[in-house]
Structure formats: C-alpha cells, structure tokens
Amino acid sequence: MGRVTARRRVIRIRDxxxxxxxxxxxxxxxxxxxLNGKPLAITMRTPGDDFALAAGFLVSEGVLGDGADVANIVYCAGAREDGGNSYNVVDVRLVPGTVVPDVSLERNVYTSSSCGLCGKASLDAVRTTARFPMADVPQVRVAPELLxxxxxxxREAQRVFDRTGGLHAAALFSETGELIDVREDVGRHNAVDKLVGRALTDGRLPLSRSILLVSGRASFELxxxxxMAGIPFLAAVSAPSSLAVxxxxxxxxxxxxxxxxxQMNVYAGEERVVLP
Structure with missing residues (x-):
C-alpha cells in the first residue's frame, strides 16, 4: 500500500x-x-482509506446509497505488469441484481486534486439523483458558539498535516459538537469522500444529524x-463559491x-443556525 508521506531533499534558506x-x-x-470491473474514474489522492474513498465517490455520483449494495471492495490483482496487486486500482463490486442508476458511467473521468464542477446541468444532476432529500432530514439546529x-x-485532529503542512481535512461532528470522524487528503473532495464512504460501509447513511466541516473553501463539489450523503450542515473555514451557494x-x-x-457568514439554510 502507498505511503501517506514521502521524504525529499530540500535546500533551506533562513535569514x-x-x-x-x-x-x-x-x-x-x-x-x-x-465499478464491477469497469474503469470509472481516476483521482489524485493521498494513499490510505482507499476503499472508503471509492465508496464515497460512488455515493457522490448517485450510484450508492446503501452499504448493503456493496459485495466487496478490493485492490485489483493483475493490474501491475508483474501480475501482482496494484494499490492504485480499486474495484467496487456490487451485489448481483443491484440497479445502477443512469449517471453516465460510460465516461472515463479524470478528477484532479482540486477539481470542481459548474453550470445549471450540474445543479439539475444533483437535484435528480439525490437519495436523501433535505426536506426529509430532521431539523438540526446549531448555535454559533458551538460552530x-x-x-x-x-486542527487538533490533523495528524499528517502537522508533519507536512500540505493536506486538506474534513470532519464530521454531531449536532452537539461530538467529533465523529476526521479524514485527510491532498484533495479536499477526497477527504469528504473518505468520510462518506466510511459512513456507507458502517451503515450510517444518511448522515442527517451531522455537521460537515472542511478545512478550505466550500466548492460546488463539496x-x-x-x-448526496444527506448531510444538512456544511461549514468551511474559507469562502464558498457562488454555485455552492x-x-x-x-x-x-x-x-x-x-x-x-x-466570526462566520451564513449563506443558506439559516433556519438551522440559532441566531441571537
């Protein structure tokens, strides 16, 4: 399996x-x-939690919403020239008979570590494929003091960041502020997929009483x-994009x-924030 960090020689200049x-x-x-042996996407990521990353990606794409639909997730044998397992290729096998929705799986997607989507078509796609409508989500209310x-x-939970300074992080908190899970990755969207994928395999979707916190900006993709995971509350330490709003x-x-x-700005869904 790949390493989370690497060592390189550097020339250091100080004063x-x-x-x-x-x-x-x-x-x-x-x-x-x-997906079922067929190439679907390539993403640049920090090795680790690869199975959760793959599962979370499929939740985001509208393919999965129930962990019971997953037969197994494996690294691909024979993907290397020597016939051994490749730890850079993951295959998600669904339970036979699982209906795969029409989400353009014929594409061969390349996802960079800072990618995003845009346009009205993207909004429409999320609206039509979301399995957990916000109208069905319990009314979570959070005080600014807790946020x-x-x-x-x-920040205290970011272990690899402390050694490298180069990772994004995403965390799930309960509505009362309990830290549920935290994941790190070179791509902020991968960190979220790792959280969601772990929740899927643990049978915890939808995450309808959770707060998702991301360490950077809030893009449309986040x-x-x-x-798609049924999370009612997204908070970011930086700015959101217009399409995310x-x-x-x-x-x-x-x-x-x-x-x-x-200090914070509420851009949408203010009914869940306990305002003075």
Whole structure:
C-alpha cells in the first residue's frame, strides 16, 4: 500500500543561511476506481482509506446509497505488469441484481486534486439523483458558539498535516459538537469522500444529524457531496463559491463560510443556525 508521506531533499534558506535537509511531504498518487470491473474514474489522492474513498465517490455520483449494495471492495490483482496487486486500482463490486442508476458511467473521468464542477446541468444532476432529500432530514439546529469551537478541534485532529503542512481535512461532528470522524487528503473532495464512504460501509447513511466541516473553501463539489450523503450542515473555514451557494439554497443545505473563531457568514439554510 502507498505511503501517506514521502521524504525529499530540500535546500533551506533562513535569514540568508543556506542548509540542506530532508523534508516530509504529503504523498500524491493516482487511484483508478472501477465499478464491477469497469474503469470509472481516476483521482489524485493521498494513499490510505482507499476503499472508503471509492465508496464515497460512488455515493457522490448517485450510484450508492446503501452499504448493503456493496459485495466487496478490493485492490485489483493483475493490474501491475508483474501480475501482482496494484494499490492504485480499486474495484467496487456490487451485489448481483443491484440497479445502477443512469449517471453516465460510460465516461472515463479524470478528477484532479482540486477539481470542481459548474453550470445549471450540474445543479439539475444533483437535484435528480439525490437519495436523501433535505426536506426529509430532521431539523438540526446549531448555535454559533458551538460552530466557533469546531475549526480548532479539527486542527487538533490533523495528524499528517502537522508533519507536512500540505493536506486538506474534513470532519464530521454531531449536532452537539461530538467529533465523529476526521479524514485527510491532498484533495479536499477526497477527504469528504473518505468520510462518506466510511459512513456507507458502517451503515450510517444518511448522515442527517451531522455537521460537515472542511478545512478550505466550500466548492460546488463539496456541497454536492454533502447533499448526496444527506448531510444538512456544511461549514468551511474559507469562502464558498457562488454555485455552492446556489446548490445549498436549492436543496435546503445549510452553508456556513469563513468560520474563524466567533466570526462566520451564513449563506443558506439559516433556519438551522440559532441566531441571537
């Protein structure tokens, strides 16, 4: 299995003094995701939690919504030239008879570590494929004082970031602020997929009483992943995109941006925020 970090030689310059030293970097490698043996997507990711990443990706694409539909997830034997297992190719096998929705699986998607989607067609696609409508989600209400504590708790849980400074993180909190899970990856969307995939295989979808916190900005793609997993509340320490706000408003997702201490902006779904 691939390593989460790698060591590389670096020339360090500090106040005019030059030295040579090894540096710890976050690893980035491609992962090919296959569905029933058929190539579906390639994403650049930090190795680790690959099975959860693949499962979470399929939730985001509208293919999966129930862990019972998954027969197994395996690294692909024979994918290397020497016939051995490739830890950069994962195959998700569904239970025979599982109906796969029409979500353009004929494509061969390349997903970069900072990719996003855009356009009205994307909004329509999420609206039509979401399995857990926000209208059916219990009314979660969160006080700003609780939200203000979450970024620091996420930061404390980022183990690899402390060594590399190069990873995004995503965390799931309960509505009362309990840390449920945290995942890291070079791609912020991969970190969310790892969270969602783990929840799928543990039988916890929809995550209807959860808060999703991401360490960077809130893109359309992250809002999409929250909606597809039935997460009612998405918070980000940086800015949301305009399309993320549009998607949140259309689907009923609560979206909070610039969450930094006691300061935050509520862009959509303000009914879930306990306002003074």
């Amino acid at each position: 005019g003094a030059v030295s040579t030293r090894p540096d710890t970097l976050v690893a980035e490698e491609p992962l090919e995701i296959r 203000a504590t979450l970024p620091e708790r996420l 809002a999409q992943k929250a909606v 549009d998607l949140a408003a259309e689907t009923g997702l609560t979206l909070v941006g610039f969450l930094r201490g006691t």
